[in-house]
Amino acid sequence: SFIANHNFEIQKREFEKKNNKPIDYYKENPARMYALGEEAAQLLSNVINEHPEIAQNIPNMELYKKFLQKKNENNGERILKQVNIEQAERILKLIQSLDPPGIGSRTIQECLLSQLEHIQNPNDTQKLAIDILRDGYDAFAKKHYHVLLKQFEITEEQLKAVLDIIKRLNPKPGGGDNIVEMNTVIPDFIVVKDDNGELTIIVNDGNMPQIRLSSAYERLRREIKSQKVNKETREWIRSKYEDAKFLIQAIRQRKATMLKVMTAIAHHQREFFDYGISALKPLIYKDVAEATGLDISTVCRIVNGKYVQTQFGTFELKFFFSESLPNDEGEEVSTTVIKEEIKNIIEQEPKDKPYSDDKISDLLKERGYNVARRTVAKYREQLKIPVARLRKEL
Known part of the structure; x- marks a missing residue:
């Protein structure tokens, strides 16, 4: 209804207060799925009764890494006062015994080694991979393969097999920050080329707010004309009606402006829609502003965060601008x-x-x-x- 949309700002503030996040967070961040954390923390809380606060901090892997590396001046130092190094190492070993292998590692080297050491009955190549990561990690990280060949007295084929094993390891078990991102791009425009080579630009209305005046509100406006209603009420309804018309018109105007900008981009980059990336031409915001009669700042706002679907794939509008x-x-x-x-x-x-x-x-x-x-x-x-x-x- 109109009133619900008109009071959007009030709803927005209530929503943000309730969820402790700005509403733009949900618009700008893709769907998220927690991959790791609470289960590990619960298990550790049950096992390490004397230090449950450490276990509770496991979901925040960044804090935990800082604790292990003794670089956190606040939480880490406070925890370290309660735990000696032997206890910390014991807790570390416990954490590293959890799934997925490599969790709780302090460095990439330790993470990769931990995953290989979890393998039961490793073969010769896996054993060699462990040796190289443990004793030749610096040369491995710098891709100084000739050093590894000489140091471990192995052939190129053996080293290739080792590298193939290491490539399959996960340097960020649990998703790094415990979150798996699932990105979905919904295009704001769709450009279609017909059999005659003519382009049609479609604005994706699914990305635009769908607002209309409710029938109940229209009925109320008609009824007050035939009934005795005080001036203040009549003025309030008239004011809200005008606000609604303005909001609907503003959305239509925004759609028209978006179409104008996309049309100017498509006109300038016409050959792209025939031949692809190799046919892109230099284009700056000023060019589009001059072609559309809009301010450069308006063009920037329209372009920012918008995507277009073409026969060559889906591209961010910024992609079409370059020096x-x-x-x-x-x-x-x-x-x-x-x-x-x-x-x-x-x-x-x-x-x-x-x-x-x-x-x-x-x-x-x-x-x-x-x-x-x-x-x-x-x-x-x-x-x-x-x-x-x-x-x-x-």
Whole structure:
């Protein structure tokens, strides 16, 4: 009904007070599922009667890690005053005996070792993996495979088998922060191309508030015209009716503005909808603002957090915006296209001899993109791709 929607702010405040979280938390965070915590804490509380507060803190693994590493100046120091090192180690062993293997570990090395040590009757390769993690972890972490081959006097095939085992281990048992994220992206726009190549942009109304005037409220408005109602009541109903019309009109206007922005993006990036990422052009918010007659700040608000579904996949609207770099022919090329080229080069590189940033820069020049090594390094880091040494595989 109208009144329920008009009083949304009041409901919102009550909801937030009751749940102790802003309502945006539920909008911005995907569905969550707790994977670990209370069961482990309950078990420890039953076993370690003399120190139940430690067990109760197990669901908060970050606090527990700080306690073990003696870096927490507040809770950790307070707990350590009550527990000596022998007791702490005994509690640690108990925690590490729980499922999943590796829980309660202080370091990645300890976590991986704990998982391997849980294996009953390990084979030779598993035993070798334990030795390498225990005595050659530094070289393993830095991918200095030649050091491991020499130190353990093994062949490349043996090392490959060990690495394959370690890759299957979980560095964050229990989900890291005890939570498994389940992300679902619902597009705000859908762009469809017909047989004639024409684009149709659809605003997903499922993401828009559905508000209308209730029939009961409309009936009330009609009734007060034929009945004697005091001026104050009549004025109150008229005011609420005008507020409702304004709110409904504001939602319609927002939908129209969203469509205007998406249309401008689709017009500028028309070739993307034919050929994909390689056809992206440079685009900045100012370009869309000028094309639509909107303020840049309005364009930013519309673009932020919005997604569009296309024949090439679902993309965040921010994806279509990028700076430009000139190619060998003097044309301006989207930096998104260059990043995609870097990603493709790295995907196709020899795994045993990954390309350096200098080499990637040379390969880009061969493809017509004059990109300096420092720029390659910057884009690679933005893509969250590690340096060549850490990409190396046997």
